[in-house]
Amino acid sequence: MMNSQGRVTRIAGTGSVAETFTGNKALMLEEPLLFERGAVDRCGVDLDDVPVVQDRLGGLARTAPINLPGLSEPETVRHYTRLSRQNYAIDLGIFPLGSCTMKHNPRLNEKMARLPGFADIHPLQPQPTVQGALQLIDTLATWLKLLTGMPEVAMSPKAGAHGELCGMLAIRAALEARGDARSVVLVPESAHGTNPATAAFCGYAVENIPANARGRVDVEALLARLGPDVAAVMITNPNTCGLFEPDMVAICDAVHAAGGFVYCDGANFNAIVGRVRPGDLGIDAMHINLHKTFSTPHGGGGPGSGPVVFSAALAQFAPLPFVRKTKDGFELVEEAQAKASSDHDHSFGRMVAFHGQMGMFVRALAYMMSHGADGLRQVAEDAVLNANYILASLKDVYTAPFAATGPCMHEALFSDDFLEGTGLTTLDLAKAMIDEGFHPMTMYFPLVVHGAMLVEPTETESRASLDQLIGAMRSIAERMLADPDAWRTSPHLAPRRRLDETAAARKPVLRYTPGRDAA
Amino acid sequence: MRYLPLTQPDREAMLAVIGAADIDALFIDVPQSARLTAPIAALPLHAPEQTVERALGAMAAKNMTAGTVPFFVGGGAYKHHVPASVDHIIQRGEFLTAYTPYQPEIAQGTLQVLFEFQTQVARLLGMDVANASMYDGSTAMTEAVFMARRVTRRAKALVSAGVHPHYVNVLKTLTQFTDDVVEVGEPALQSGKPGDDIDALMAGIDAETSCVVVQNPNVFGHVADLAPLAQACHAAGALLVVVVTEVVSLGAMMSPGEMGADIVVGEGQSIGNGLNFGGPYLGLFATRDKYVRQMPGRLCGETVDADGKRGFVLTLSTREQHIRREKATSNICTNSGLCALAFSVHMTLLGEKGLRHLASLNHAHAVQLAERLGRIPGVELVTTTFFNEFTLKLPVEARPVVRKLADRGVLGGISLGRLYPGVAALDRGMLVAVTETATDADFDAFEDALDEVLA
Numbered sequence: 001m002m003n004s005q006g007r008v009t010r011i012a013g014t015g016s017v018a019e020t021f022t023g024n025k026a027l028m029l030e031e032p033l034l035f036e037r038g039a040v041d042r043c044g045v046d047l048d049d050v051p052v053v054q055d056r057l058g059g060l061a062r063t064a065p066i067n068l069p070g071l072s073e074p075e076t077v078r079h080y081t082r083l084s085r086q087n088y089a090i091d092l093g094i095f096p097l098g099s100c101t102m103k104h105n106p107r108l109n110e111k112m113a114r115l116p117g118f119a120d121i122h123p124l125q126p127q128p129t130v131q132g133a134l135q136l137i138d139t140l141a142t143w144l145k146l147l148t149g150m151p152e153v154a155m156s157p158k159a160g161a162h163g164e165l166c167g168m169l170a171i172r173a174a175l176e177a178r179g180d181a182r183s184v185v186l187v188p189e190s191a192h193g194t195n196p197a198t199a200a201f202c203g204y205a206v207e208n209i210p211a212n213a214r215g216r217v218d219v220e221a222l223l224a225r226l227g228p229d230v231a232a233v234m235i236t237n238p239n240t241c242g243l244f245e246p247d248m249v250a251i252c253d254a255v256h257a258a259g260g261f262v263y264c265d266g267a268n269f270n271a272i273v274g275r276v277r278p279g280d281l282g283i284d285a286m287h288i289n290l291h292k293t294f295s296t297p298h299g300g301g302g303p304g305s306g307p308v309v310f311s312a313a314l315a316q317f318a319p320l321p322f323v324r325k326t327k328d329g330f331e332l333v334e335e336a337q338a339k340a341s342s343d344h345d346h347s348f349g350r351m352v353a354f355h356g357q358m359g360m361f362v363r364a365l366a367y368m369m370s371h372g373a374d375g376l377r378q379v380a381e382d383a384v385l386n387a388n389y390i391l392a393s394l395k396d397v398y399t400a401p402f403a404a405t406g407p408c409m410h411e412a413l414f415s416d417d418f419l420e421g422t423g424l425t426t427l428d429l430a431k432a433m434i435d436e437g438f439h440p441m442t443m444y445f446p447l448v449v450h451g452a453m454l455v456e457p458t459e460t461e462s463r464a465s466l467d468q469l470i471g472a473m474r475s476i477a478e479r480m481l482a483d484p485d486a487w488r489t490s491p492h493l494a495p496r497r498r499l500d501e502t503a504a505a506r507k508p509v510l511r512y513t514p515g516r517d518a519a
Numbered sequence: 520m521r522y523l524p525l526t527q528p529d530r531e532a533m534l535a536v537i538g539a540a541d542i543d544a545l546f547i548d549v550p551q552s553a554r555l556t557a558p559i560a561a562l563p564l565h566a567p568e569q570t571v572e573r574a575l576g577a578m579a580a581k582n583m584t585a586g587t588v589p590f591f592v593g594g595g596a597y598k599h600h601v602p603a604s605v606d607h608i609i610q611r612g613e614f615l616t617a618y619t620p621y622q623p624e625i626a627q628g629t630l631q632v633l634f635e636f637q638t639q640v641a642r643l644l645g646m647d648v649a650n651a652s653m654y655d656g657s658t659a660m661t662e663a664v665f666m667a668r669r670v671t672r673r674a675k676a677l678v679s680a681g682v683h684p685h686y687v688n689v690l691k692t693l694t695q696f697t698d699d700v701v702e703v704g705e706p707a708l709q710s711g712k713p714g715d716d717i718d719a720l721m722a723g724i725d726a727e728t729s730c731v732v733v734q735n736p737n738v739f740g741h742v743a744d745l746a747p748l749a750q751a752c753h754a755a756g757a758l759l760v761v762v763v764t765e766v767v768s769l770g771a772m773m774s775p776g777e778m779g780a781d782i783v784v785g786e787g788q789s790i791g792n793g794l795n796f797g798g799p800y801l802g803l804f805a806t807r808d809k810y811v812r813q814m815p816g817r818l819c820g821e822t823v824d825a826d827g828k829r830g831f832v833l834t835l836s837t838r839e840q841h842i843r844r845e846k847a848t849s850n851i852c853t854n855s856g857l858c859a860l861a862f863s864v865h866m867t868l869l870g871e872k873g874l875r876h877l878a879s880l881n882h883a884h885a886v887q888l889a890e891r892l893g894r895i896p897g898v899e900l901v902t903t904t905f906f907n908e909f910t911l912k913l914p915v916e917a918r919p920v921v922r923k924l925a926d927r928g929v930l931g932g933i934s935l936g937r938l939y940p941g942v943a944a945l946d947r948g949m950l951v952a953v954t955e956t957a958t959d960a961d962f963d964a965f966e967d968a969l970d971e972v973l974a
Contacts, residue, residue: 044868058904070870091612117579123797132581193841197850299857300629303799349692353657354797372565373558462524497825504822
């Protein structure tokens with residue numbers, strides 16, 4: 001209700017959430033789309049005057065409008081600041097996403113990545129003018145090789161899945177080099193979803209290997225399937241059930257004996273860094289998500305960085321470019337010609353336009369140097385300790401399918417069996433956690449467990465923070481079992497109630513169109 | 520170990536709750552032979568903040584930074600001024616430290632940004648729909664070729680000689696073990712239109728051609744009208760894929776969509792993102808509505824919540840690897856979210872008016888410098904139509920010239936010898952990029968230094 005001056009005189013509305021004139025709820029602000037607020041002649045930058053010249057655009061100058069609205073600088077800052085407040089983030093609280101590793105992001109890393117000597121250099125500057133950058137890449141590569149016990153590393157892959165592609169291309173190149181045409185890649189059910197897609201992109205047929213009742217690879221099924229047509233096994237270790245594959249050495253030996261290679265998805269390296277070197281297990285290639293294990297902020301969807309370490313058998317197949325130490329400093333080898341007579345003479349090619357994610361390299365090295373060899377070892381220990389503490393503290397309420405088989409690694413896995421008969425699902429529980437002020441755990445993954453809930457606290461959570469999460473999760477479960485009907489409509493307190501994802505997929509609206517009514 | 524909150528008494532109490540004797544008991548599944556018993560000796564121990572700052576600062580100080588010297592390097596990465604408020608906004612913790620928006624109710628900020636980004640990119644490229652970004656321009660181009668194959672069910676891509684050679688290398692890498700056929704033109708420095716092989720491409724299209732891939736402005740800076748090529752592609756049932764490595768050009772030039780492109784990919788680094796020695800960058804990907812379900816990458820869509828309020832979610836995930844596994848349109852499971860945010864903020868600050876102004880400024884600077892350098896004895900301006908980057912033909916091999924310019928404190932461009940090693944026909948070529956950041960003093964310094972090096 002408004003008076004004649006347009007002021008709200010009475011809050012109208014129903015229930016506990018009142019309607020207001022602006023749609024705002026106290027400090028939670030509604031924000032229209034940029035396109036509903038900006039204008040094509042509004043501008044938030046001041047630029048120099050344009051010198052008068054005869055244009056050289058060859059008659060291709062733009063005549064049609066682009067229809068890009070702008071905002072002044074204060075309006076822009078306010079638009080994005082308001083939007084930012086509709087996001088949950090690790091800076092606000094725990095992000096217990098299994099398989100995603102959301103840990104504290106030190107601002108020192110941000111400060112270092114923004115040093116002009118790293119942020120304001122061009123990938124194609126003459127190499128003598130970027131010796132410090134090449135030194136940084138070489139130093140980071142050395143850390144990665146020592147931490148994994150692997151002799152070679154490719155730095156350029158831009159993300160974990162891109163690293164998988166890099167590793168599998170090296171495997172394919174090695175097989176081609178020995179004239180060995182193999183057609184199949186084996187992927188255990190407990191592997192990440194990107195693995196089958198990657199194998200298919202390298203031209204391989206994918207066959208799944210089941211998981212056993214203990215949440216590990218069914219080793220007998222795997223060994224039985226090995227043969228002269230198997231190019232590689234793609235295995236995630238620690239796996240997506242949060243468990244270490246205890247037969248890893250035996251698996252690698254058997255795959256090698258059958259003439260194949262082992263690709264390890266290293267997304268969960270933070271669980272073993274400093275305590276286990278993957279090279280000692282016998283794997284041939286593994287990507288490392290720098291953004292997970294060595295903490296680059298996720299930025300709401302990336303970018304990440306996925307360097308790949310290689311065994312001696314694959315080292316010479318690693319991609320271009322690579323950094324080489326010379327008597328004068330560092331050299332970046334970018335060219336097929338230059339690689340001849342080096343130990344990379346079978347490089348399979350180039351993965352990206354330039355040299356990889358320099359910004360992430362700086363952040364990762366800053367994180368590694370801050371922790372040191374001792375601190376990184378402590379990272380793995382605390383990550384595993386925190387996950388097992390959660391497992392031990394919740395397993396009497398939540399169904400924990402593999403708790404009886406021993407400790408988990410960096411993440412604890414639960415199923416929704418305890419909700420049977422209530423009609424409630426993992427999804428309802430996840431949305432209830434939002435109202436409790438937490439980001440939900442990973443849900444419905446891994447696929448091998450029904451109604452899976454995968455909780456990864458990481459090493460940067462304190463015991464008090466874990467106790468708070470445990471308390472909330474126990475309370476939600478107990479209240480759900482006591483009164484199931486009250487829990488079908490969460491969240492109530494978030495910026496939005498449950499969103500209709502089915503409608504979004506059925507009639508996709510992927511851009512703003514003026515005048516179209518969303519509802 | 521300032522990032523680790525657990526104290527030793529915490530650890531002991533927690534082990535007691537778990538019922539484990541010690542931390543080793545939690546690593547019981549790791550084979551004894553693979554367990555490290557002590558920190559890796561070859562690596563240093565943990566260090567305080569100031570030690571790390573000093574060590575990394577020393578490395579950074581060894582590099583010649585673009586902002587401190589006359590700077591004219593381009594070739595797919597461009598030095599533009601990024602307004603201070605862009606970095607301020609992307610450093611807000613709620614954007615910086617948020618995860619992929621899998622819980623849309625508490626990720627509306629990121630999702631609305633992606634929806635706005637998709638709209639901005641689609642409009643800029645002149646297309647119907649854009650995705651939420653890719654790793655970079657080169658991987659986006661490769662994905663476009665794979666997409667054209669899915670759409671046309673044909674396997675042959677014709678790639679223009681004017682496409683950035685590193686982009687071509689990435690495409691070749693990812694198709695070497697598939698039955699895709701990639702035919703690439705031979706680049707030449709023909710006067711007036713270096714790298715322009717549109718006539719040859721039109722003649723080469725046949726019933727097996729899935730797509731023709733062409734870059735505009737091309738890697739030599741030359742700009743061309745692609746409309747006739749688009750018509751030839753469509754007449755033969757092939758798609759036209761257009762690559763844009765300098766998106767600021769679209770503020771001054773007709774968009775690929777207006778010229779008839781079916782898929783437009785690009786490198787979005789120029790808007791909102793720094794040089795960063797090659798990454799992180801921002802792949803742009805846009806297409807026509809009818810091809811949306813063949814698109815790779817992440818998409819954000821509009822919907823409503825249980826109260827009927829507008830909201831946003833990630834959508835069309837049935838194309839993606841976590842559902843389709845080996846039948847997915849791509850193995851990519853991420854996007855360059857933070858770079859997309861930076862792009863979107865910068866584009867919002869510019870608006871159409873600012874973008875057009877910025878583009879005009881880039882072009883005018885480039886025309887001014889091209890005319891000055893073209894007057895140096897022995898130097899030929901090869902590119903006659905260009906946006907903010909052009910090719911010079913020098914009287915001598917360009918590679919040592921670029922290094923000698925750097926010795927004189929001028930980062931003067933890229934030798935084509937570096938981009939095309941071993942191609943003698945190009946080794947006197949030098950690629951020069953000019954943006955709004957260059958000043959008259961920079962032009963003077965470059966002209967004097969080049970004059971001196973060539974004398």
